[in-house]
Amino acid sequence: MTMQSTIFGVFATLLPSNLPAVRCDAQGDDWLRLAKELHASAARLLTLWGADDRDRNGSFRIRAAWLTPDGLVIAEHRIADTERPSYPSLAELFPSAARMQRAVFDLLGIRATGSDTRGWLRHSGWPEDVFPLRRDFDAATNYPAQPTPYAFVPVEGDGVHEIAVGPVHAGIIEPGHFRFSVVGEKVLRLEERLGYTHKGVAKLFQGTSQKLGHRLAARISGDSAVAFSWAWCAALEAITRTVCPERALHLRALALEHERLANHLGDLGALGNDAGFAFGLTQFSRMKEDLLRANADLFGARYLLDYILPGGVGGDPPEYAVAQLLHLYRELADGVTSMRNIYDEHAGIQDRFRETGRLAPDLAEKLGAVGLAARASGIASDLRADHPWPPYDKLAPKVVTQTSGDVAARAQVRLDEIAESLRLCRALLDGLSDGPVRTNVPPAEPNRAGIGLIEGWRGPVAIALETGPEGTIRWCHAHDPSVQNWPLLEYAIIGNIVPDFPLINKSFNLSYSGQDG
Amino acid sequence: MFDVLSRMARTGILTETSAAVPSNDELQRGIYRILGRALCIRHVDAGSCNGCELELQALSNPYYNLEGTGIKFVASPRHADLLLVTGPVSVNMEEALRRTWDAIPDPKLAVAVGDCAECGGIFGKSYASRGGVGDVIPVNHTIRGCPPTPVAILIGILEVLASASEV
Structure with missing residues (x-):
């Protein structure tokens, strides 16, 4: 990004990041005006969070971050009224802001004007006038649970009935509640209630050592441990101006691609299984296990929760790693190609996948979809290609898209991303230089943001x-893309039949823990 | 169809035996000796990061072939002999965990899977977390790890069965 001093007339400064990022001071009317300008320029809301700065300047703060073609724009809005703190809601412009704003209220007591007042992360575990993320709240305080009903939006009409599912689900999956309003088999409306796995991550981060925060980051969503721990380290390294050794960056990217491969392989198997084709699960889960075993052998653990550390990575793979990995990638490529053909030609699979759980591109755009689900609905956005950070800046990653937005499209995106990911892995091994895998990260000065x-x-x-x-760490806000994408599922299911829900849900495979925090 | 059959033939049988884990036949005999029938497990995620779930799911892949040993995951607590619980118990899941445990008919066993389930792990006890599973329901056995490997989970399940049979 060019060195701008203003964005839409608002003063902006560069913010330390692994991507181009600026921070704007959006006081008073500028908050909403900036949001409108960004909305008009098709910026995508990335995240929204609040902070308690009463100890510093007697105010609360609300922040929102958007992805634009030039990089990240972060708007910061101070709220001086600490008795009844509020700010203008962004949900009318950016629908995905709604749940983020509810989460901010539950934790900090800052209300977005005109927003839904039902608790989102707060169910019944703490009183409604207690806000755990405030600085004067002692994290060790706990309250007996007092179960309170949740006001689901009722659907009325002849023959309409409700099906309540969860929070405990039938399989080995995370907890959440789904309320279906159906006529016969057809779903008229789905309302999600999440927050069951809220573990107070943001509060735990307060006061954590900069040397240890990556461990907590990795456990925000265990299936995205590499992504979260890398994001944590990237923020800290940007603040401290640490440059990671080349070899460490390559190993980080390998770990990230392995995480992508493992999840995509797992999901493709589960999708086959949910469509009644257990053979798909057997084959893909076998390939996933081969990859996890290679991780254990070469990187020290099946799931790389503690591999990415500030300044680099936590181990150098042995010399035989390159040959072993190249062999594994060949096996995976062969296996996936053969399974792709089998899925493509299997009438039953295609019947279940196609036209099921469709999220039309214009709706995905309007709802602010991100990531894999957005790419399956025609939105070509992938940070690795849009704003490549090292080592992706040398790899020219290809963005994979589909336009049909159905289960088939989300499966197809996974299949194509596996192929691209394997290409990236080979390129990363090819360019793997000798040298150290970790450098020292000095303690950061206080009050630095990144x-x-x-x-x-x-x-x-x-x-x-x-x-x-x-x-x-003074505060830390972690954002999982599931926050934006969970509402997509509520739309994708409309008009589908109840038995297709597991399949549609799996095709998104969103994180409960990541959204709940 | 030809592709499916040819891939099956090429893949062969992957289910393995290792020194760490008894073979599937031995396991099956052990379970049968102790229970006199198959072991039915219900899993509850009480607030996990999803890491432990991934390893529980891995038990069903062809290498571990859990169902081949006579252990199966069931959808209802009413059908279960054993409850596997992952995660620290979040305040928001406390009630659901208790109710699931209460819904399992006696005799029953509870196993805490993972460091969080043992004691709250990195999440500890807080306004949002009650800590380990043992702080909410009685626990017979704990399987450590973050996340524990599928082999560690298998061994843990065997250990709790063996100790239950001694009582």
């Missing part, structure tokens, strides 16, 4: 953090 952005397998993962005194 943001790390990584394209995980679901979409863009963001970690915004601000440093505190003596090598600690």
Whole structure:
């Protein structure tokens, strides 16, 4: 991004990040005006979060970040009224802001004007006048749960009935509640209620050592551990101006691509299974296991939760790694090609996949879809290609898209991304230079802000953090792309039949833990 | 169809035996000796990051072939002998976990899977987390790891069965 001093007339400064990023001071009317300008220029809302700065300047703060073709734009809005703090809602312009704003209220007590007042992350575990993310709230305080009903939006009409599912689901999956309003088999409306796995991550980050925060980041959503821990490290390294060794960057990208491959392989198997084709699950889960075992052998763990560390990575693979990985990639490429043909030619699979759970491109655009789900609905956006950070700047990653927006499209995007990911892995091995895999990261000065952005397998993962005194973190906001994409599922299911829900849900495979925080 | 059959033939049988884990036949005999029938497991994620779930799912892949040993995951707690719980128990999942446990008929066993389920792990106890599974329901056995490997989970399930049979 060029060195701009204003964005739509608002003063802006560069913000440390692995991507081009600027921060704007959007006081008073500028907050909404900036949002409108960004909306008109087709910017995509990335995330929205709040902070308690009453100890510093007697105010709360609300921040929103958008992805634009030039990079990331972050607007910051101070709220001086600490008795009844509020700010203008962005949900009319950016529908995905609605749940983020509800989450901000539950944790900080800052209300978006005119927004839904039902609790989102707060169910019944703490009183409604208690806001855990405020600085004067002691994290160790806990309250007995007092179950309270949740006001689902009722659907009325002849023959309409409700099906309640969850939070405990029938399979080995995360918890959440789905309320279907149906006529016969047909779904008229789905309303999601999430927040069951809220673990108070943002509060835990407060006061954490800069040396250890990546461990918590990796556990925000275990299937995206590499993306989150890299985003965390990218933010800290940008703040401290640390340059990671070339070899470490290549190994990080390999780990990220392995994470993408493992999840895509798992999902493609599960999609086959949900369509009644268990053979698909057997074959893909076998390939996934081969990859996980290679991870364990070469990187020290099946799931790389603690591999990415500030300044580099936590281990150098042995010399035989390159040959072993190239062999594995060949096997995976062969296996996936053969399975792709089998899925393509299987009438039953195609019957279940096509036209099922369709999210039309214009709707995906309007709802602010991101990542894999957006790409399956025609939105060509992938941080690795749009704003490539090292080492992706040398790899020219290809953005994979489909336009039909159905289960078949989301399966196809995964298949094509596996092929592209394998190409990237080979290129990364090819360009793997000798040298150290970690460098020292000095403690950051207090009150420095930065943001790390990584394209995980679901979409863009963001970690915004601000440093505190003596090598600690003052606050940290982690964002999972599932936050934007969960509402897409509510639209994609409309008009489909109940038995297709597991298949449609799996085709998005969104994170509960990542959204709940 | 030809592609499917040819791929099956080329893949062969992958289910493996290792020194760490008894073979599927031994496992099956052990389970049968202790229970007199198949072991039915219900899983509840009480607030996990989804890491442990991935490894539980891996147990069903052809290498571990869990169902081949006579262990199966069931959809209802009413059908279960054993409850596997992952994650710290989030405040928002406390009630659902208790109700699932209460819905399992006696005799029943509970196993906490993963470091979070043991003690809350990295999430500890807070306004949002009750800590480990043992802080909410009685736990017979704990399987450590972040996440525990499929082999560690298998061994843990065997250990709890063995200790239950001694009682």
